Amino acid sequence: MNNSVSIAVTGSGGSGAVTTGLILLQAMAKAGYYGYMSRTAGPQIRGGESAVMMRFSNRPVHCGDDRFDVLLAMDWHKLERFADEIPLDGNSLIFGDSAAGDIPEILTASGAAFTALDLQQTARSIEGGRANMLGLGSLARLLGLSGDTMRQALQATLGKKGEHIIAASMACIEQGMGFDIGDHGQLQLPSSAAQDSHWNISGNEACGLGALRGGVRFVAAYPITPASDILEWLAPRLEKLGGVLLQAEDELASVNMITGASFGGVPSLTATSGPGLSLMMEGLGLAVASETPIVAIDVMRGGPSTGIPTKSEQSDLNLALYGFHGDAPHLVVAPLDISDCVFATHWAVCLAEQLQTVALVLSDQSLGQTRAVMDKPPHAELPCQRRIAHVQDIDVSQAFQRYQLTGDGVSPMSIPGTPAGMYTADGLEHTERGTPSSMASDHDAQMRKRRDKLTAYNYGSTWARIDGNGPVAIISWGSTSAVCREAAERLASMGIPARVISLRLLLPLNHRGINEVLQGCSSVVVIEQNQAGQLYHYLHAEQVLPPHARSYAKPGPLTIRPGEVVTLISGVINDE
Amino acid sequence: MNEMVKPKDYKTDIKPIWCPGCGDFATLSALTKTLAYLGLPKHEVAVVSGIGCSSRLPAYIDSYGFHGVHGRALAVAAGLKAARPDLTVIAAGGDGDGYSIGGNHFLHACRRNMDLTYIVMDNHVYGMTKGQPSPTTEPDWVSKLTPHGSGLRPFQPLAIALSSGAGFIARGFAGDPLTLTRLIVDGINHRGFSFIEVLSPCPTFRPEQKQWKQLARPWQQEATSDPIEAAMRIHSDDGMSTGLIYQNNLPPWQPGTMPARDLASIEQEFLV
Numbered sequence: 001m002n003n004s005v006s007i008a009v010t011g012s013g014g015s016g017a018v019t020t021g022l023i024l025l026q027a028m029a030k031a032g033y034y035g036y037m038s039r040t041a042g043p044q045i046r047g048g049e050s051a052v053m054m055r056f057s058n059r060p061v062h063c064g065d066d067r068f069d070v071l072l073a074m075d076w077h078k079l080e081r082f083a084d085e086i087p088l089d090g091n092s093l094i095f096g097d098s099a100a101g102d103i104p105e106i107l108t109a110s111g112a113a114f115t116a117l118d119l120q121q122t123a124r125s126i127e128g129g130r131a132n133m134l135g136l137g138s139l140a141r142l143l144g145l146s147g148d149t150m151r152q153a154l155q156a157t158l159g160k161k162g163e164h165i166i167a168a169s170m171a172c173i174e175q176g177m178g179f180d181i182g183d184h185g186q187l188q189l190p191s192s193a194a195q196d197s198h199w200n201i202s203g204n205e206a207c208g209l210g211a212l213r214g215g216v217r218f219v220a221a222y223p224i225t226p227a228s229d230i231l232e233w234l235a236p237r238l239e240k241l242g243g244v245l246l247q248a249e250d251e252l253a254s255v256n257m258i259t260g261a262s263f264g265g266v267p268s269l270t271a272t273s274g275p276g277l278s279l280m281m282e283g284l285g286l287a288v289a290s291e292t293p294i295v296a297i298d299v300m301r302g303g304p305s306t307g308i309p310t311k312s313e314q315s316d317l318n319l320a321l322y323g324f325h326g327d328a329p330h331l332v333v334a335p336l337d338i339s340d341c342v343f344a345t346h347w348a349v350c351l352a353e354q355l356q357t358v359a360l361v362l363s364d365q366s367l368g369q370t371r372a373v374m375d376k377p378p379h380a381e382l383p384c385q386r387r388i389a390h391v392q393d394i395d396v397s398q399a400f401q402r403y404q405l406t407g408d409g410v411s412p413m414s415i416p417g418t419p420a421g422m423y424t425a426d427g428l429e430h431t432e433r434g435t436p437s438s439m440a441s442d443h444d445a446q447m448r449k450r451r452d453k454l455t456a457y458n459y460g461s462t463w464a465r466i467d468g469n470g471p472v473a474i475i476s477w478g479s480t481s482a483v484c485r486e487a488a489e490r491l492a493s494m495g496i497p498a499r500v501i502s503l504r505l506l507l508p509l510n511h512r513g514i515n516e517v518l519q520g521c522s523s524v525v526v527i528e529q530n531q532a533g534q535l536y537h538y539l540h541a542e543q544v545l546p547p548h549a550r551s552y553a554k555p556g557p558l559t560i561r562p563g564e565v566v567t568l569i570s571g572v573i574n575d576e
Numbered sequence: 577m578n579e580m581v582k583p584k585d586y587k588t589d590i591k592p593i594w595c596p597g598c599g600d601f602a603t604l605s606a607l608t609k610t611l612a613y614l615g616l617p618k619h620e621v622a623v624v625s626g627i628g629c630s631s632r633l634p635a636y637i638d639s640y641g642f643h644g645v646h647g648r649a650l651a652v653a654a655g656l657k658a659a660r661p662d663l664t665v666i667a668a669g670g671d672g673d674g675y676s677i678g679g680n681h682f683l684h685a686c687r688r689n690m691d692l693t694y695i696v697m698d699n700h701v702y703g704m705t706k707g708q709p710s711p712t713t714e715p716d717w718v719s720k721l722t723p724h725g726s727g728l729r730p731f732q733p734l735a736i737a738l739s740s741g742a743g744f745i746a747r748g749f750a751g752d753p754l755t756l757t758r759l760i761v762d763g764i765n766h767r768g769f770s771f772i773e774v775l776s777p778c779p780t781f782r783p784e785q786k787q788w789k790q791l792a793r794p795w796q797q798e799a800t801s802d803p804i805e806a807a808m809r810i811h812s813d814d815g816m817s818t819g820l821i822y823q824n825n826l827p828p829w830q831p832g833t834m835p836a837r838d839l840a841s842i843e844q845e846f847l848v
């Protein structure tokens with residue numbers, strides 16, 4: 001995407017860097033642009049240094065760019081912490097406060113042009129004035145935003161704080177818009193028609209919404225970064241929809257609570273991150289064996305162990321695929337970008353309900369805690385019905401056969417409260433009735449049933465998103481796939497057509513689908529954000545990759561950037 | 577007693593795997609008597625358990641049941657009750673299941689005070705895994721795994737339930753099925769979390785528990801609603817007094833009730 005502008009705002013605790021970003025995102029949204037805003041922070045629990053990293057365009061934005069056009073630094077405090085995340089170059093601009101002292105060498109080394117602005121000094125002359133609002137004013141001018149748009153964005157973002165805050169902020173923004181920042185017309189995006197259908201939503205909110213669209217009305221979870229936002233967004237909204245959210249005592253409880261609720265007939269979900277998913281494994285296996293539909297969202301963060309709680313990595317794939325003991329067929333779904341968090345979670349809920357099994361959703365911190373201004377995610381019409389045994393369908397001459405062997409492996413489930421449908425769900429291997437059994441024939445029949453119901457199901461075309469059509473194939477998943485899609489666009493404009501296979505359904509794997517898309521590809525590269533090449537090894541083990549396929553695997557927390565993929569693929573072409 | 581239904585109507589035709597003389601038979605029969613006495617429709621009852629000999633109970637009762645994993649019965653039960661407050665939900669299991677691997681859920685179930693009944697068949701041993709000490713086992717009880725005894729002071733389930741906030745605390749004995757039935761009836765009728773610890777002998781691994789017949793006796797006093805009084809009685813007891821010790825009508829857990837909205841109006845929040 002050549003027509004985009006990237007802006008970072010940094011500042012120490014209390015400097016208002018994040019607020020500045022939120023208002024600017026909203027202002028650009030009001031002006032009709034698409035936007036993307038990720039954030040990062042130092043280790044302090046509250047009030048430490050933080051940074052927001054934004055990108056705006058006339059076209060939808062699904063990932064960050066390779067570099068930043070502008071850095072607005074409220075101060076230089078601990079700025080080196082963010083240097084890796086905010087690449088600058090000779091074409092970048094740095095705005096800093098004239099009162100903040102000398103600009104650190106690490107910034108000037110980039111060759112970026114520095115402009116000192118009288119932020120603090122001017123703020124002191126305005127009643128209730130804040131330096132960040134002056135900085136915001138200068139960014140507004142740079143981007144060609146009108147005072148009117150800024151006022152609307154302020155109202156939307158800070159409206160609850162009262163009229164005097166809005167007035168003081170607006171006074172600062174207007175002053176900031178008057179600062180002489182030089183002429184940088186090249187950074188102004190072509191004007192856009194104001195949009196009233198765009199959404200401003202984070203990936204975590206999008207997962208929460210997908211859950212609600214899928215009919216989830218019970219959630220139990222234990223707080224963990226970066227998944228807690230899903231829970232906090234859901235808690236009041238579930239209640240308004242007549243649902244319940246329980247804060248569990250730990251993840252062992254949350255997974256078993258949702259299993260109990262789902263046994264009671266209510267579509268149920270939990271959300272966690274790597275450490276919590278590890279703790280849930282036994283419970284997830286119980287849901288597989290007892291054929292109780294549940295969904296667990298894992299917003300992945302840096303691992304192993306407590307790892308890097310606030311930053312992203314795609315390193316829980318192995319756990320999601322292989323973490324269960326025993327043969328435990330289940331589903332693993334991964335959203336492809338922030339917008340897709342709505343669809344992927346909605347789909348996962350529907351698949352779990354339809355197939356009476358566990359669906360894991362692998363999101364990550366860079367999807368979950370990033371906000372995007374995007375087109376309203378369409379409401380997908382998905383089959384989403386649990387196969388229920390109603391009283392009139394039940395043969396009263398025998399005990400209810402909960403795990404009856406059926407053609408497609410899915411057995412009608414009676415919901416407590418249904419007369420004549422009584423049965424005991426069991427995680428012990430069981431007969432068709434659910435009675436514990438260690439007989440080889442029962443194990444064989446029930447294992448086949450649990451496997452075949454997943455492999456026989458028609459997942460349609462949503463198992464992957466396929467873009468482009470060139471001899472080079474890039475296979476990726478999750479947040480990294482959005483980066484690969486942008487890289488492929490750039491490659492196409494350079495005359496290197498590439499196809500990108502963004503896998504949404506990781507388990508069960510669509511072997512035939514992958515084989516078909518890889519037809520005629522001379523090179524295949526698997527790109528992912530982890531050290532071990534987890535997807536690459538999985539695809540190899542499943543024998544869907546040609547022997548010459550390569551792996552590009554890089555652990556977090558730095559995101560893989562589109563330019564990195566462009567360089568990589570260009571290199572692959574030259575090697576041939 | 578409801579004239580229409582009999583205890584045996586609540587039994588399934590599945591034969592228990594328990595050893596002859598196992599105390600758990602008494603809980604099974606007390607529970608079916610309770611359900612018949614209360615006349616609860618079978619399909620509106622759910623019995624949830626973990627893993628252990630005692631946790632096999634649900635399959636023997638003709639109601640809805642969930643036989644989950646070791647230690648998590650209370651979590652499954654809490655989720656079910658939160659999602660389906662209309663059901664009568666009973667959790668059951670052993671002392672290892674409830675006090676060791678599931679100990680954290682026990683504390684929080686007491687605190688959360690959902691309208692659940694929790695029956696622990698306590699035999700002071702791990703029966704299913706063939707005779708290791710449980711949290712309630714005496715410190716000098718020798719097993720293959722603990723040749724010198726565990727050396728640990730026994731866990732005090734009633735005291736812990738009290739300090740964790742349970743509002744109904746009782747001890748029953750498998751050798752006194754009538755009292756046990758009454759306790760379960762009262763536990764189900766109690767609004768909030770009711771905890772019933774059952775002295776349930778394991779003749780296979782703890783044959784000396786035959787003596788419990790001589791040792792078990794009713795509490796000397798009526799139940800109290802004063803937690804300090806209850807604590808004193810529990811701590812001065814040898815663990816063999818049976819009956820209801822404490823009942824306090826603490827507010828049970830209730831789902832929140834914000835004004836209703838539909839999903840479409842929630843989605844409007846995201847509009848720029």
Ligand SMILES: Cc1ncc(C[n+]2csc(CCOP(=O)(O)OP(=O)(O)O)c2C)c(N)n1
Nearest residue numbers: 627628629630646670671672673702703704
């Ligand atoms: C996670 C896990 N750890 C260990 C076990 C093995 N295990 C099964 S039952 C049991 C103890 C049962 O003791 P208790 O709960 O007191 O019940 P009882 O058999 O005495 O009725 C153990 C340790 C298991 N099933 N799952």
Ligand code: SF4
Nearest residue numbers: 594595598629703778
């Ligand atoms: S081992 Fe003990 S607890 Fe288990 S069934 Fe036999 S007697 Fe009962």
